Each structure stands twice: as C-alpha cells, then as structure tokens.
Amino acid sequence: MKVVKLLIIFGEVKKISNRVIHGLDILRTTMDREPMDYASSGVDIDAEGAAVASLVGALSSSVRRKGEFGAPVPLAGGFGGIIEFGEHRLALATDGVGSKLMIANKLQRYEGVGIDCVAMNVNDLLCVGAEPIAFVDYIAVPKTDINTHSKLGKSLAEACARARVTLAGGETATLPGIVTELDLSGTALGWFPKGGAITGAKIQPGDIMIGLPSSGIHSNGYSLVRAIVERAGNSLAEKSPFETEHENRVIERFEDGDITLGEVLLNPTRIYVNPLVDLIKHCRDGIGPCDVSDIKAIAHITGGGLSNLLRLHDVFGWHIEDPLPVLPEFIWLAEQGSVSAKEMHRTFNMGMGMTVVVSKDVSESVEKWLNQRLPGSRYVGYVHDRGNEVTHLDPEVTFSHY
Template structure:
C-alpha cells in the first residue's frame, strides 16, 4: 500500500503549520479582513463609491507537476495550471478575477523557455477573463538546477459583500453538484511520481496505457480546468450557497471548507465517472481508496452546494458551458466533514 506520506508529503504537518501561522497572521489584521487563514480566498472589505465590495485574493503554485514538464521538456501548459489554482480558489467566494501576477524562479534564464511558460500563464488568464498585469522572474544559479524552475501566482478578484459566498446559508438537504475535472489537475504529483517510479525512470512517461488512450506524460500534463466563466454564469441565475475547489487534501479537506460546522457532506460513490487515470494510479500503486479521496480530485474538480430547487437550472447552465456535472451527494446534520459511501 502506497500513501502520500510515503511520497514525502505530510498532510498532518501541513495542518499544524497552518494553525501556527494563523496566530502570526492575525496580528496584522485590521477591521476590513473578513476571512480567517485557511479559507479558499482571503477576503478584504473595500469601500467603493459608498457601496461595499470585497477584494478576494489567492496565491498558489503548480507544485511537483513541474517535474513532469521538466522530464517531458514541455512548458506551454503549466502556466494555465498556475492561473487555475489561484482563480478557482477565489471563485469559491463568488469573486470575479480581476488581475494576476506570476513569479518564475529558475536556475538558468533561457528567454524562449520563459516566454513559453508565460504564454501559458496568459492563456490561463484569457480563459479566466482576467489581466496578466505583471510578475517577477528570478535567476538563481546554484539554488535551482539549470533546467529547473518554480512557478507560482497571485490573483485578485472582486465580489459585492451581499453576494459573497462563505457557506453561511447551507442547510440540511442541500445538494452537492460535482463539476468534472480534466484530470489530476495540480496536486498529488509527489504520490503519482512515487507510484510510477517516474523520478527513477522518466521514460515511463512515454508509455501509452490502454486505459488512458495516450501516454502517461500527456495525461499528467493536462492543464487544470478553469471554472471561472461557467460558474460565474451559474451565479447570475442561481443562489449557490457554498463552493469547494478540490485540490490538495482531496474531498476530505476541501468540501468541509464550504459549509459551517454541524453539517456533514454525504458523498455517493458511483454518482460520477471516476477518470481512468485515478483507477490506474490506485491499481498500479496499490493505493487505498481512502488515501485516493484524501489526495486526488477523483474526477471532480469543484463542488457547488445548492438547494434542491436549483439543481436542474445550475446543471443546465454548466452543460451549455461544456462542463459535465453530477449530483454527487447531500448535506446532512452531523460531524466529521465528509462521509463517502
């Protein structure tokens, strides 16, 4: 049995770090800070023309998915991942992304490679409908290998205060709508690399698996889906009570962030199509099901929480936007965050 901890990622230590950071960060808060550390996006109240707006910001990186880009020498899509990880987070509060900045650190600056990476960032911004207004490129020889780089980003969006989504209206009987992912997205790659022994044998990335219909490397470099425009269209017509972006920590960490304590999300297995790549990872690495759901998105990249009366309308809008969606469960009273049955 292979676990995320075996791959060098200690989720529990990550939780501990966040708790320690919370108290440090709170010392800097002023009265305009609305959310605590740990929300999908950070919310800051802004007064504009006597109306109350909230700026919602988020920052993230691509993670060790970049190792796959290094091995494949393919750098045109990781920028989309970088944008997606940030804008999908602030979307969880109903915010429309306004602008984006990137940070690219490398061992040896190669202008054409940098341009290719940033072209992907720009493509992600176009998909999300926000502006790439700046960034920073740092050449750090001796810190990164010549052909290595790290990529992170920062997004700012805006939402009217009375339309901000924080899960406060979620009640028993509300429905979980799962939005299909494009693949592994941008988390869990330390476990993926360990399962397939990619670092020891990068050539395995060229292997074509019948289950996938393409090479492992091509599958793993599929860019993270950006949900901004489809979900904003839903928000124009439907009251969405909570939104969860399924990233690191999978179902168990992320879905409970979209509703208050005292409730539990009951997720029904078999209610959506688990993508073949996840079945392959589980089988190849002998990964337990619970570990899969606490590491990967399993084919569901985002979850919307709506009342029963709004399910059909929301799913119709998503379908028109080219997003497959599924009713994957319900909200019930209880404790424990998420139950998968």
C-alpha cells in the first residue's frame, strides 16, 4: 500500500473523516513483513542506558573541590559536562559519527562526516546554554590514505566555520588489527557565564515547545537504517527510491545527476549554533525576543528520539500535539522496515532535530524570531503536569523513560 495514495504526503497532517492522522500513523497498514527495530539491528537502547549507568556509578568523584578551576558542576540532563572556571563555566561534550560512517566508507564519500562529528558535539553544548568555542577531533584508521584525510580535513573545517568554533587540534591514529575501517569522533568546548546555565529546572506546566527542523537522519539510528536498506535491496549509488524534496532542508550534493539514496542518508547533521547561540546571547543582553529566564530548556533530539525530553525534568510531562512534518526518508524507512511509529520516534528525530522550551507568554515572539533565522521552526507542543511522560498526536507514541 503506497503512502501517497492515503493522502499522507511526507508527514503532512490531513483530516480524514474528522480524524487527524499523523504521517506515520497510517504506516501500521503496511506492516505485512516482520517488524524491524533498533534492538534487532544490534543496538539495544535500554541495555546501552544500563551500561552507561554502570560506568557512571563506578567513577570516583573529582579531586577538584568546589570553588576551584575544574571543579564539577552538577547539571541534570546529561547533554554536557560542566566545570567551574572562575566567573565562567566551561562545558564539554564528546561524541562520534557512529555507524553512519559505514555508509560513508562504502561510498568513499566523506564530505559531510566532519560536519556530523562537530554537529553532534556542539548541538549538545547548546542544550546547557553554552556557546561552543573550540573543537578537537580523533580519527582512527586501519591505514592512512591521503585523499580520505584531505576530504575529512575540508569537512571538519567547514563544520567549524558553521559552528563558529576554532579547530584547536586533533589526533590521527593508525590502528591495523584494532579498527577495520575509518572511525571519527571529537570533543567540543563551550562556555557560559556563572549562573547562566539552561537546565530545565524552572520548567512549568503550560510552557511551550518550539521545534527546529532537522536536515535528515542526522547521526543516530544508522544500524537500523543499514538493516532496512539491506532488506529493501536498494543500491546506495542509485537514484533515491522516494521523492527527496522537503521545504525544511536541502540535500548537500556530492555528485551530479539524480539525487541518490546514499546522498540522502549521508546528508550532514544540521548545526544549530545559528540561531540558538544568538538567541541566548541576545536574550542575555536584553535585545532578544524574550528575557533569557524565559528560555527554560533546550533538548537535542538524538539517540532516544522524543524520549530525550524526559531528561529535562523529573516531574512534568510533554505533549507533542502539532509535530513538524516528517521527512520523506523516515516514511520510506518505516514502510520498508515495517517499523512501528513508536520505534521510529524512539530511534530517529523524525524531522525535529532540536526543541526549545519557553514561557507561554513569549512563545509567539520566540517562534517568529527563530523561524526568521531557521525556516520551519514553530510550535509543536506544551508542558503539562499530568505525569512524567511524553505523549504525541499519534496515541501509539508514548515514552515514560529515557
């Protein structure tokens, strides 16, 4: 059954028989094969969370004490680590590109992976209210290749320009026998004034969520993506099997001719430094669309999908009543993999890469300000006090834990 025949076109919301249906709701009717999920493709999010908790539990406290440079600053949410630095605070985030690199390695196309690496780190820093200022990379390869390293260098340079950060250094390790193909990760450094963290602690029922559109799959869920592509039998080098055009993003081309499936899957992760750093700084300086205290929280919708919202507050809940349009690749992946709507929203960003939570009385002015700088940014939902869970226009999509 084709999605387009059911009036659900790339995530647009339509009213059919007085019932509002979200783009993925209708995909339940296409599941005539064994449903796929992230765990079956090799990544168990719950097991991963338990392993991280075990690691954190085994770590000792810092030898640096409160008031000293480098002393830890506890902060809920876990999007970045914070340390003291006099009248300022430094924030650090570390992440990699993940198995998206396996597609890049297969196609030998590395033009976008440096952007992915920087994006995954600086976008996390934004979630604590930090301005990213520097980045260092780590490249591991089984053997060196001048052409590959040149492409990676250009991609990292472009990423740092988009993120407005200094590429302060890095490390390249040649590790035959340990790594079998190129891997890329990095660490970003940011700062904010003492007392200027955005934590989610002051969230109140009625606060508004503004969604910022993603550019594609970004850099999460690629074990499932690769498994679905394998099942579908499509070639990464051939024309995309679905219409790729979407009003909220552009496919960054590295070939002439038709847009290929590989190009769609490798489209670089959007870097949200523009406009979020400007929003935070302008609001701190009194020239923004609201006071900085009205910016309650920021969530990076990465691994875990919408369940990332639960990292922002332990008590209140979140309802997505008007989701951003779902990108066409997500519709195709759900259909080809017979993936449930809930699993899609737990694994992927589904078209919303970032969420900003603001006070209700300033939400329209903030939405207008953001949309002028990143078209497609708009209201998606609200905070409530009916339990600590995420709910959605699609009643199947609910989350009670991260």
